[in-house]
Amino acid sequence: MRDLKHLIYFENLLESANNELVQQAKADGKIAVGYTCYHMPEVLLDMDNCFSVRMRAPMTGSLDISTYYMSNYTCEFCRALLERTIEGGMNFLDAIAGIDACAEMNRCMENIELQNCIPNKKFFVTHADIPFKIEPHTIEHYATQIRNRVLNRLMDIYGVDTSDDAIRKAVTQHNEVCEIISEIGDMRKADNPVITGYEFHVLNLVSYTCPKYLIIDKLRETLQEVKTREPDVKPPYRARIMMIGSEIDDLDFTKLVEDSGALIVVDRFCFGSIPGREPISLNDEEDLVLQICRHYATTSQCPRYMSDEKVEERRVVADRLFREYNADGIIYEGLKFCDFWGFERALASHIQAEEYNHPVLSLDRPYQTFSSGQLRTRVQAFVESLEIKKIQAKGVK
Amino acid sequence: MMDLIKELKSLVSVVELKDIVNTENLNADKIKENVKKKFENTKEGLENLKLDNVKTWITYGDTEVGKLYNGKMTNRRREWRGVKSTLIDFKGWCGIWKDMLAFSAGSPRIPLGFLEYRWMASYLTVPSFVDRNTIGLRGPQLEIAHLHFRKVLKAGEDNITTLIKNDQKLGASVEASKKIVLFDEMMMIQIMCGFPNLIGLPYQLMPVFLLSEIDQLSCTYYIDAIESFGLPSETCPVPTSEAGAAVVDAYPKVGCCFISSSMPCDGSIMASSYQSRRFKVPTFHLTLPVRFKDGDTDKVAAQEIKNCIKFIEEQTGEKFDWDAYFTCMKRWNKETAMELEKWDINKTDYPQITGPSYELFRKYSYQMEGARDPEWYDLYCKVNKIMHEAYEKKTMCSRGMNYRAITWSCPAHYYANFSVWAEACWGINVVIDMENMNYTEFMSEDDPEQAYLDLAKLYERMTMRKHTNGGYANTLDELWRVVEEFNIDLVFMYQHVACKTMAGLQGLFDEQARERGVKLIWIEHDLMDPRTVSRRSMRDKVNSYMINVMRAEPVDASLMDYDDADTW
16 A cells, blocks of 8 residues: 555654644643543643643663663653653643552552652642442542543643633634544444554554644545555455553554554553544533543443453453454553553453454563564464464365 | 680570670670679589579570471471460460361361362461461460450451351252351441341451461462463452452352452452352442542542441341441440550550561451450450550560561561561561551441441442552551651561552652651562462571661571461
């Protein structure tokens, strides 16, 4: 396929957390709010004069300093963020909106806070408490937390307009980005998709990490481009993969998987689009923050939700996506030392294989893959096994 | 002179030798003078010394306890503690066996349980567990430890009896389970105070939690099983073992419903999906806020408690009995007041209750009893009476009282007796432990609305969770506060290798300790898996620190290095 017009531009944006669009927004006098978790409503951080930045630590090298602070038994994503912050790579942030969902990320943010890593007198880190299950009182609690610990602080410290009008405006902008990404994402359902998993990952990541008002034009243009894009006559992939698991912002990992002959058709992981890029619909009756929080809680597929219906929903959704996107296999991946995905991966991969009869590969991986031969070999072997299954299935027919 | 000291070393304990040579001011002339004074007529002196030694042995008992370990499962012999203390020990030992015999005869299904569940065999080693946890103790301290342990173990045996007697796998009827409500083992049981006609059972406590304290290798079987299933090896051994026990079907089939919880940590949350899948009983997930310190989480927490009570009512047909609940809370408040008295005594120069029995008793008081049993209250009274009498007499709580210490972070289950070892070996008295510093506010005795909130706060601040959740201040700032309050010399900083909440603050603990001049000894362990870090390695950490940093002399050098890898 012909290269996407803006792909290199997007890739360059992803080489640094403080990319050129972030710098431009800061120069425009905007407030940069960092966050890491899906449960921190991204749309509420894009209100008024704020813009959200989903925190990443691209090009991570040594983790020596953060390992001293957080030991070598904690998640590398958390350590990489701390390392990058200590190095000064997050100095552009005006606030970090944290969620006390994962203990390791919480500690990472507390380290940033206690070590006064960011030289900005107004800078603050906030931690909101979020629910483990979806019930009216837990959603109300979620909304209270977001209001008390995020919106009110943004309003008090930076004078951010958190009125209903401002919220609705932010939702409109957010929904347009979501619709563009979802429309492109849906094209992966085709037998011979006009977009690769890698390209889609790049597009989706820039939508999380760049100010939306600055990136939206290029996303619109890319959508038009993809609509008229001609796929290769012979599909370059040998197996269609659904990726499920913990945070992936490492493009090298996606590349590694696709270089092994796979095509990632479903990105059901943190920093992916399912969930993440569903438009938010608001009614006129209920409190807006409550509605937004409910949207994030109900669409979330995070293993932290422990109620039986949510646990079951994760399995059913995985099966539904598998069939909807015509996947050949599932890769369950988890960052090493991630408790949530460590437990979820072991059980869910077992259930998908035994009860839903889906071929599954279970992987744990470092934050930055670089060129891991071990991972490549495992993915290649999985792709081959899927090919063999297809050949055998044809033989039976 | 060195030959003489060498010879004397074989005759006297290190502590006595210390008196003679006064190692604190090690000076050749002074040593010579001391030795000369003590043994003016060497031959006669040595004879006297031998006689003194025999007298000491009869009245005080063994001074080289490490020599009792022979690298095998059982020790060479029991510790001799002098006449008086040995009688106390013997009485306690008889009591434990009496309870065990009564337990064995408690139900015809108990022998079947021994055949069905491998974990039950570990409970036969309970006397050895108590011996390990009382090394070096004498007098009132020994008596208190026995009282504590006997009560905890008796409650454990009662739990096993309930589990096995009503086990559907062993032939019990479903009907028998209708009055049994299962609780996640880490949760406290106080909510059941309002259901006096029901049995609240910390479900995994006996097959996993307490088991790992009794028998160090018992949980490795579960850990291996679940890791073979695909669970990464870096998760905390508590939820790992719980999930492993589910996979190998180690839980008796009892109970009409299960109260699972999001506590204390991320691993516990995730183990619940394994357990729900296996238990196949209606489950209520009690999920309390993590960021509980600020008041804006109280409302949702109280609502969760209300919903939990409603769930139990629906599942069992019982109604929450407020009178019964408040009766228990009155008792609980008195027990809490007595716990705080122990803290007050331990803040003085004459702490009376140190080491593991103190921490374990309070922990299990939360988890197993929750003021439902008046006998526990009687025990609190009895222990406090002994403690006050001993304090009045300025009784030394151990042979050496050289340092005041605190243990912080999650302790190693497989080395529950670590702090009593430190006391016997180095004279380090652990005067307070993070694990027994749970919720100590008084509970409402008459207001139901306040009671919901109290229960929520109690559960939020359960064992471990009070410190490891809710933000760094609960553990980091809190440690420095406690160090000051208890006048602590040393902090045993447990470094549970799989505990991410504490690992995430490791550098800050280190830095702030240096700034404040607090001495931290980092002691790695893997909670329920001694294959990662052995007991011996844990001891080495302290030994090395005491020798190289503190330049200290051990109270009982025989305990510095011995082999206990194969024992329970």
